[in-house]
Amino acid sequence: MADSPREGKVARPPDFTQLIDLASEFVGGKILFATDDFFAPAENLLKRDNPSFKEHEYTEFGKWMDGWQTRRKRIPGHDWCVVQLGIQGVIRGFDVDTSYFTGDHAPRVSIQAANFEEDKQPEIPQREVRTGAAATPEEFEAISELKSDDWSCLVPMTELTPGNPASSHNYFPVTSQQRWSHIRLNIFPDGGIARLRVYGTGQKDWTTGDPKEPLDLVTVAYGGACVGFSNAHFGHPNNLIGVGTAKSMADGWETARRLDRPPILENDENGILLVPGCEWAVFRLAHPGVITQIEIDTKYFKGNSPESCKVDGCILTTQEEEDMVRQKWDLPGHKWKPLLPVTKLKPDEMHVLDSLTPELQDVITHAKFTITPDGGVSRLRLKGFPSSICLLRPREKPMMRFSVKAGFRANL
Template sequence: MADYPKERKPAGFPDFIHLIDLASETVGGKILFATDDFFAPAENLIKSDAPSFKAHEYTEFGKWMDGWETRRKRIPGHDWCIIKLGIQGIIRGFDVDVSYFMGNYAPRMSIQAANLPEDKLQEFPERGIRMGAEATSEEFEAIAELKSENWNYLVPMAELKPGNPSSSHNYFPVHSQQKWTHIRLNIFPDGGIARLRVYGAGQRDWTATDPKEPLDLVTIAYGGLCVGFSNAYFGHPNNMIGVGSAKSMADGWETARRLDRPPVLENDENGILLVPGCEWAVFRLGHPGVITQIEVDTKHFKGNSPDRCKLDGCILTTQEEEDMIKQKWDLPDHKWKPLLPVTKLSPNQNHLFDSLTLELQDVITHARLTIAPDGGVSRLRLKGFPSSICLLRPREKPSMRFSVKTGFRANL
């Protein structure tokens, strides 16, 4: 049995909330087990949207709550659940959100984690839709094989604070360089939690890649990350490098309408809109490599897709990246290598392009997508081959500061 941890207080407002939620249902996160789901099921913990409250809604078991809420415990022990991360990777911090759980939140919690190989995982009983239920003896027997009580503690037992009724976030940083696949959330002894966000970066074993099969080098699943953008009014650029196809416009990057667009729009002789200005997003690849194919998908953006786009790449060390973030990505133009020239885009359509680096075989570490004049893109895929060059040293704390153009609001 693992040593029981000492309590500690949560830290202040952190930078890691700009990273990826590795446990979200949108990236494949899944609840494997929960001791109790009486008032509200544990699946609510990993919903992608913010928690909500319905003042006058009740179920046959009690007050409707948008989170995980267990019954008032009348037997020895405490409640806990197991979450399989949708993206395996390095965890930088947690947000334990108890919004709207004012008189029934869990007063304390802790978080453990494990890196479990797929070939050693057995099939767990399907949970289905759970309410008014507790774990069965068969479920307890199946989950016992994981020996989760012995997993590593990423957050020792800590008090939770309710704060603002509609916005009660408890943040906990994590200082671990290890890859994790599963987490165990313990609440002491019972109660409710609205959402659990597991912020971090995906990680892939690049030594196991097929040298003949191109990979998406920018996807969040392999450690890709947006490190700067001009505008993110309706959707963050990290959405573009998410897992799977976009489910709606909310699952993409969408900017505000530029205020400098002319009163009457006109085309040039090539059918390109004569509109000043552009919006952009810069990404750090999961691994340095050569991009051979580019995918720009405007699915769901039917009346608000960009008129055109272009893509450039460059090589930056970790220090150079940090400098660029401070300078709001004012990188000299000659540093950027063109991967895709200015190209017309169509609404609600997936566009596939060959990269200009097919013959040059230029290795890049960062890519910049520029759209004009504004609009939305659901997915960006940069397929290619990882290179042995690696200029980015391992970082204890990845840069998570974002450059935002003056005059525009950023909804993160």
Template sequence: MTDIPKEGKLTRFLDFTQLIDMASECVGGKVLFATDDFFAPAENLIKSNSPSFKEHEYTEFGKWMDGWETRRKRIPGHDWCVIQLGIQGIIRGVDVDISYFSGSYAPRMSIQAANLNEEKVPGIPPRGVKTGGAATPEEFGVISELKSDSWDYLVPMSELKPGDPDSSHNYFLVNSQQRWTHIRLNIFPDGGVARLRVYGTGQRDWTASDSKEPVDLVAIAFGGVCVGFSNAHFGHPNNMIGVGNPKSMADGWETARRLDRPPVLEENENGLLQVPGCEWAVFRLAHPGVITQIEIDTKYFKGNSPDSCKVDGCVLTTQEEEDMVRNKWTLPDHKWKPLLPVTKLFPNQTHVLDSLTLELQDVITHAKLTITPDGGISRLRLKGFPSSICLLRPLREKPMLRFTLKAGFKANL
């Protein structure tokens, strides 16, 4: 356990807490089972908001708590729960948050995980309202079919340590490159946990993709990730490739106001502001491919959207990406190829634009979004076709084209 997330081999330069919470209710995470929910139900673990505290509020079962809290165990064993991840993929790290459970937090915990075939998961009835109760023998019988006690350990039994009453995060790096669909949180022997965050990246089964329909190749649910940016003062670029529609201005990428903007702004004959600076974010696609459509959404950014943007793409091996990270993405200009020319943006609006690759037909592995001069974008969607499956259906009745990558790249995927 560490007090703050630290750089690790698999998380590379990233702070894993900037990745998506794969267990969150907002991406479809679901509690399938809990041994006990006496004081507060396990569903609180996967709430998307931060835990809160109501000093004088009580229920008929005891103190109201915003988390999962079991009764003081007076029988053999320990408490545990099973969560179905909303996004299936690779787990990079977890946060076991015990905020506000100053006198009742679980002193130890461990995390197990499994990659289950959906067809083999038994039908588990909805849990309903569970506060004040414990799992029934019937519920134990159904969940036992998953054999969760024999799942792989991502985090062995570890001590939990309280911090500030309202901010008691316990971070654990996960050293696994496997795909996971379910997790089991064990607490020893009982107690409370406010939130469980399971950070990682999605992993899609690309062999099952339909080559006739474009997919969002940068989606974080499929494995897309931001690998570099110039500024993220109010929101990380990974928010732009998140799941579903944006929920607010906080659910996007927003930079600080650039200090080099001129005292008086002017525009050119095309209506674009003439300013010296820009901000940028670079993404590794979930799968190399050809981008055919680009979606830039400025929803909720009504007074702080960028004036314009452009999108470029390139092909990089894993080693080249790592070199670029060390050099802060000072990539030679000839490497980048335009996917979207400089384009005027408008506040609180979805912009759906054709990619230049309809004509260039270039495979890319990385994309760079540049905004001028600064501001916020809620969603970025790069829709197209994965290179190893489809491939682009060209216009004007041209034959199907199969795209290839330069030698050495596939071995590094």
């Protein structure tokens, strides 16, 4: 594989690109329909990896390209495809990436969106990945049930830049606060796009579901997010709260080895490693709530899992969070209350642990996950009950009363 020459200065990406890609195949995004997949299938748009270029590779239909590329249109109309988001939520921005499409990129694009509840969504036959083909009349008839022509327009028709290294990313911020489940990507009239990134935050309808069943209050699928961390050398902490189980070490949070490790390591009387430092990540919960169970998965981390960990929680307003971000989370110790005491971790293993929260009778909005001294973890699940549900649950023994910081209730 050979990359094409890279020239020019790449602009700094906007802040919204730090959010999760709601459309990625990695979180369950999928193509429901495409008018044409002649040179390369629309499924390539949703790949997690960055696009690549194989200089001398061809298929029976033409040049191999890592993206969605339609034939040169010779009939009326334009090409388009429909994406079902893997995570339904609020969209903050798009990246329409034309990498390596230089003489054959789509000249213009527009993006529409719609929101369908899962039980009200028309059944669309599953697509097969293919090249050298256009949509059949039956596929057009099936997708017409979604009435995508009438969806809300988030990005009006806009010119795209060709896929040169310095200009291949076409960023489009979105101000809508609505929840979306589907995207329609229109290209005018035809051509190629390497990737479509739909950046945003997950959003759950908290009025649905069984109030007796605990939920993962920190998952990105519901709107949880990492809002601070000490180190992310090999993997971002947002991976910890990702959808499903980890696929590999690359799908977890892994820090660099701390340079302040003692030359010779020793344990204390409780068997805990005596080391001076630690690494941490802070998460905003998708909804304030009470954590009853904590799952920590070190899957794939066999020679590089942490020695131990702990979890703490606190309640913060939006303004307090912003202040803490500016202060790099130098939060006074009394703000944090323990959810999980220092606990030994094993390599490549799922740890299911009870939280201390019910005993402390506290609702929390933020959680801090601390590992000692360093290493990698694949998943963190903080299971419990949203505060609005907790407050309505029948009293149990021991009686659990939940307190909310003064002035915060209006933000719930």
